[in-house]
Amino acid sequence: MFVKNAWYVAAWPREVTDKPLARVICGEPVVLYRDGAGAAVALRDMCCHRALPLSLGKIVGGNIQCGYHGYTYDGTGACVDIPGQSHIPEHARTRSYPVAEKFHCVWIWMGDAPANPAEIPALWWLDHAEWKPSTPDMAHLKCDYRLIMDNVLDATHLTYVHPTTIGASSIVAFEPEITHDERVVRISRWMLDRPPPPAYAKAGDFDGNADRWAAVEYWAPAVCVNFAGCVDVGHGGPGKDIRQSPRRVELVSINLPTPAEEGACHYFFAFARAFKHDDPEIDHFFGPGMVKVFEEDFGILEAQQRMLEKYPAEKRVSTIYDRGPAMARRMLERMVEAERG
Amino acid sequence: MFVKNAWYVAAWPREVTDKPLARVICGEPVVLYRDGAGAAVALRDMCCHRALPLSLGKIVGGNIQCGYHGYTYDGTGACVDIPGQSHIPEHARTRSYPVAEKFHCVWIWMGDAPANPAEIPALWWLDHAEWKPSTPDMAHLKCDYRLIMDNVLDATHLTYVHPTTIGASSIVAFEPEITHDERVVRISRWMLDRPPPPAYAKAGDFDGNADRWAAVEYWAPAVCVNFAGCVDVGHGGPGKDIRQSPRRVELVSINLPTPAEEGACHYFFAFARAFKHDDPEIDHFFGPGMVKVFEEDFGILEAQQRMLEKYPAEKRVSTIYDRGPAMARRMLERMVEAERG
Amino acid sequence: MFVKNAWYVAAWPREVTDKPLARVICGEPVVLYRDGAGAAVALRDMCCHRALPLSLGKIVGGNIQCGYHGYTYDGTGACVDIPGQSHIPEHARTRSYPVAEKFHCVWIWMGDAPANPAEIPALWWLDHAEWKPSTPDMAHLKCDYRLIMDNVLDATHLTYVHPTTIGASSIVAFEPEITHDERVVRISRWMLDRPPPPAYAKAGDFDGNADRWAAVEYWAPAVCVNFAGCVDVGHGGPGKDIRQSPRRVELVSINLPTPAEEGACHYFFAFARAFKHDDPEIDHFFGPGMVKVFEEDFGILEAQQRMLEKYPAEKRVSTIYDRGPAMARRMLERMVEAERG
The missing domain is CATH 2.102.10.10 (Rieske [2Fe-2S] iron-sulphur domain)
Structure with missing residues (x-):
């Protein structure tokens, strides 16, 4: 449905x-x-x-x-x-x-x-002078579009699925703040004075720890925006102006999984960054390089779909990091019910 | 069934x-x-x-x-x-x-x-001195065999599916005469003083208009014979002896779609012509060349089958050119019912 | 089940x-x-x-x-x-x-x-100094694992599926002795003074007739061991000590078809021989060579599975050689029923 x-x-x-x-x-x-x-x-x-x-x-x-x-x-x-x-x-x-x-x-x-x-969700980063978007891409995936939302809304997977690029083990040590209103779930995390993920360290010339953030907004039914980046230690955290930091990596990744059929979707995605607009190496990293990172998720998502189709009745364990995805699911269910009348 | x-x-x-x-x-x-x-x-x-x-x-x-x-x-x-x-x-x-x-x-x-x-249908053209048959061919198609009859019985598709070969836009301007008896539907069309299709013009050396015909006989359940050709203007039309024409293209194409399973058939087909028996270029055109023309239909037929399987309940619009196919379908349905007793 | x-x-x-x-x-x-x-x-x-x-x-x-x-x-x-x-x-x-x-x-x-x-079935030949095992192999087959048991338990198929290697027409002329207990079916056949199969003749340097045996034990649910070989005429038959024969081919082939899903299995198999341990040509024959022989069965088994899935209700004819497979099937059915309680 x-x-x-x-x-x-x-x-x-x-x-x-x-x-x-x-x-x-x-x-x-x-x-x-x-x-x-x-x-x-x-x-x-x-x-x-x-x-x-x-x-x-x-x-x-x-x-x-x-x-x-x-x-x-x-x-x-x-x-x-x-x-x-x-x-x-x-x-x-x-x-x-x-x-x-x-x-x-x-x-x-x-x-x-x-x-x-x-009412179209405002993906303004794709059309704003301070942000440089990559060429947007799309993959036809054999998975329920909601599995992509689950994926994006639980950033702890970065440590295990993307360890050599955008993952860093510290993320699981920081519980996120989760809020929501009728159509939006917001999850945000500050990870202060920690090692940045390998890709961010390289892109931002960080040689030691950084103040990192990882946040995501889910706008029902099918838009998820990740906010991620890091700044010099001392420049991050609630209420700080990150743009004062000497070094800065600041990214959004926009996830637009449109349902195709039951168990299949078109996963549109795009990236934009607010730093080093004119660096071709960074262009490459946050363009084709990020596509490769996303591809690390595709096999996971399709394998998960196959299991859920084959063994639908299994009870599953939820943990604290599933609160965000669970909120999004309930929001969606209410929308489907409302439509059915 | x-x-x-x-x-x-x-x-x-x-x-x-x-x-x-x-x-x-x-x-x-x-x-x-x-x-x-x-x-x-x-x-x-x-x-x-x-x-x-x-x-x-x-x-x-x-x-x-x-x-x-x-x-x-x-x-x-x-x-x-x-x-x-x-x-x-x-x-x-x-x-x-x-x-x-x-x-x-x-x-x-x-x-x-x-x-x-x-009671075997008399496909005598395949075994007659005045007619030269091509090497007969066959394609396993993933479509209901009846879709092939629908296709063959509505010649207006020639204009859109075969525009560069046997199609000519004038065909849609001439309503056919349709008759039937218990086991046969006959559809015939004279198109006098009109441009011939590209392939006929070339094969028959026509440089301007011609008197054309396009007829088809459906012999239930699974034989369809197309009669097509053109002669010099003035030599065509009801009651005329087309063989008096200085130039003449005269063809039959024999369509034998044998049901394999639901949604699949073996499409046997053969061509024969009653002109220029000894011309190798014409041999090629009405042999391998016509196979290529038939292949233009295959993609259409299989796409149509996929849609009918996926969205079976859709209501569809019928027009005057669907009278022939509709007659054939009713004939088939009566035969199936009679067999079930 | x-x-x-x-x-x-x-x-x-x-x-x-x-x-x-x-x-x-x-x-x-x-x-x-x-x-x-x-x-x-x-x-x-x-x-x-x-x-x-x-x-x-x-x-x-x-x-x-x-x-x-x-x-x-x-x-x-x-x-x-x-x-x-x-x-x-x-x-x-x-x-x-x-x-x-x-x-x-x-x-x-x-x-x-x-x-x-x-309770693990004693496949001791794979771990015994007198027996030399080949490198064991496995094939994922799209067939019910029981079709493999039917295959192995009716050796008359050797004549038709493996005529150029381990088949010999004489096998069908000898009715086997069949016995069983609660969990095992035993089928054995002596074929005295007959031509050996091509592969045995070559491996054992036989130039004329031989005393041959072909036996199989089925240990429910999914172990089948074939015993096969030949010795010089006069050295075979019930009660004889085959190891006194000047020439001898003595083999076991171990069939371990583990059910994967309905209509699919993992066919583990291994061979061991008790003669000519140190002959590389024989190593090859009863290693990769026997794998090729087994592959002759794979196409048969999968074709049979497709037919049984597509036409499940057909009545089939059984003959004397089906008594062994039928016993094994009944044994399995009783085990399934016992488990269901």
């Missing part, structure tokens, strides 16, 4: 062109393309005639034409041409989904409730 | 040899081979002992010997040898299916009603 | 190291490794926290550490470390399975009844 009345990332803008793009979202087949004016359009990816995916057709004059018998649909999903027949029946149409392009993402709204682009 | 009391093409004659050939037909495992006299034999492809496919065995003295413990069956399906045991139980047998070789096809009868080879 | 209260081979000793080994046994995920003292350990291969297979983790100080959040388990399955949390809940554990290393096999006990290593 997916929350349908919500904005999900459907694609990166560069993926949506005048060639149709097929993507299954929340269990529904979707085709994305740009119309004559360059605006992104999302339709149910199925011709109302013989059920062929419209994505096998082509864009003709800003409309999408089925590749089988030429039925043509406009951006509202209405069939506007049935070759060889002047009458177009009222019900000759496919579904159109609200789409919005914002913060360098193409968002889609899968539900029946009215869509309000003002 | 398949019509069982009917002749289906099981194989091309060249495929049936003294090496066993395994093929699933109408949901049943079948093994085909030639007996000592060279006659094609079809048996249920399962040893009555340990269920091994007989097709993993070999032909010994015109009989088929199981590759596991040597049980041997004759062409009637009776077990004639159980190594190490003189007594052969009455029920030691596998099913034998009626087979007939006619019109360069090996036909099989999967049902329980008596099989009459006189 | 598997017999759980029984010893199965889980691995060859060389497979169990300080790197975790994942293996599904009787439908359960198992991880095998060696602890700090070098003893083999088998745990349920699932972390009690987030269900990740423990086999994706690593061995740390003789314990296994989950690769996700570092939960660490000792050889009893008890969680001994939850990083970042001092309290370890009582139920934080995974299942531990009794393991024993004996006769060069690592055995596992999957059931709830007490495990007694004294």
Whole structure:
């Protein structure tokens, strides 16, 4: 069961062109393309005639034409041409989904409730002069999108999954502060005067301890933003202005796991940093290098999914670090229940 | 549900040899081979002992010997040898299916009603001096065999699926004449004084318009013959003798989609032409070239199948060109019902 | 349904190291490794926290550490470390399975009844000076483990599956003697003064007939030992001392098909011989050569499994040679029923 009345990332803008793009979202087949004016359009990816995916057709004059018998649909999903027949029946149409392009993402709204682009989560780091984003990426994973949230919301996995890059053993020694409101869970941790993870030490030229932070915000249903970094000892901690530190690593990683089907998702992710904008080595590290770090999670997530599918009834142990993920799950459950009415 | 009391093409004659050939037909495992006299034999492809496919065995003295413990069956399906045991139980047998070789096809009868080879559809073009057949071909497709009939019976798809070869946009402008009797649907179209499809123009040396025809006969349950071609303007149309035309392209394409299992079929197909018998370029075009044209349909048919499996309940729009396919479907449904009794 | 209260081979000793080994046994995920003292350990291969297979983790100080959040388990399955949390809940554990290393096999006990290593089947040939074992091997087969027992218990298949190596047509001419007790089925055959199989003739320098034997013992649920060989004519037969023969081929092949899941198994197998210990050509033949012979069965077994899954309801014919396999099946059924209580 997916929350349908919500904005999900459907694609990166560069993926949506005048060639149709097929993507299954929340269990529904979707085709994305740009119309004559360059605006992104999302339709149910199925011709109302013989059920062929419209994505096998082509864009003709800003409309999408089925590749089988030429039925043509406009951006509202209405069939506007049935070759060889002047009458177009009222019900000759496919579904159109609200789409919005914002913060360098193409968002889609899968539900029946009215869509309000003002409610799109503010991923402002992807569109702000002080932050330099990496080329955003995506992986089709065979796992429930919620496993990604569990993953991101419990940073203690960094020590075990990413020990040679962004992990550091000290993280498990610091209990996080957890707060939430109706749609957001916030988890934050200061780790003062501790060794930074290997990648941060290298990027920030740290040779000893640092004041580190690791925080994450979950915005239901499917946005997770990690805040991470370190500064010189003495410059970190609640209420401090980290930007006064001589050395500084300051990052966000943005996790956008859009449900595809049960047990499968499109894991969109992007990074941005607020230091050393013009350093090509750092560009590399927090671009392709971070993709490699994320790939360390993929095998874990898919193996976990296989186990949960095969042995669904097992009781599992929860610990203090699962409070954040558990809050997020309850939030999601309430949203699904509310939608079911 | 398949019509069982009917002749289906099981194989091309060249495929049936003294090496066993395994093929699933109408949901049943079948093994085909030639007996000592060279006659094609079809048996249920399962040893009555340990269920091994007989097709993993070999032909010994015109009989088929199981590759596991040597049980041997004759062409009637009776077990004639159980190594190490003189007594052969009455029920030691596998099913034998009626087979007939006619019109360069090996036909099989999967049902329980008596099989009459006189009822085999007359594909006489494959065996007639005025017609030159191409090497027949076959593709295992992951689609319901009826989707192939839908495809062949609605020629308007040519414009969109085969635009660079046998498609021409004018076809959608001409409504076909549709007639039927108990077992046959006939659809025919004259398109007078119109541009021929690219492939016909080239094959027939047409430089301007032509009188074209496109007709198809469906013989239930699983034979579809397309008639297509063009002649000089003025030589086509009802009642005209097309063979008086100075230029002429005259073709049949024979479609024999034999059901394998639910959602899968063996698409046998062959072409024959009644012009330019001795032109190697035309041989190529209406041989390997037409196979390429047919391959343009395969991706469409399998994508359509995937959608119908995944979203079976969707209502779909029908238009005037679907009358032919709809007639064929009703004919099939009546046959299935009649068989169920 | 598997017999759980029984010893199965889980691995060859060389497979169990300080790197975790994942293996599904009787439908359960198992991880095998060696602890700090070098003893083999088998745990349920699932972390009690987030269900990740423990086999994706690593061995740390003789314990296994989950690769996700570092939960660490000792050889009893008890969680001994939850990083970042001092309290370890009582139920934080995974299942531990009794393991024993004996006769060069690592055995596992999957059931709830007490495990007694004294009940491990005595595969003494693998550990005896008069017998030279080959390097044991294993194949993951997509077939019910019982199909392997059926195979091994009916030696008449040798004639048809292995005609160029260990098969000889005479085997079907000799009815075996079959006896059984509560847990063992014994089948034995003397074939006096007959041509030996090609491989035995070559290995034993036989140029004419020989006195041959082929016997098999099935020890429920999953051990089958073949005894095979030949001696000079006059030296074989009940009561004779085969070791007095000038020429002699004397072999055991040990079949240990451990159930993985329904329709899949791990087929462990090993060979040992009591002649020509120091002949490298014979080493090769009864090592890699016999593996090739076994591989001739694999395709048969998997094809049979596919047929039985697809057409489960078919009635099948049994003959005199099926008495042995049928006894074994009944023995197994009684064991399953007894376990269900």
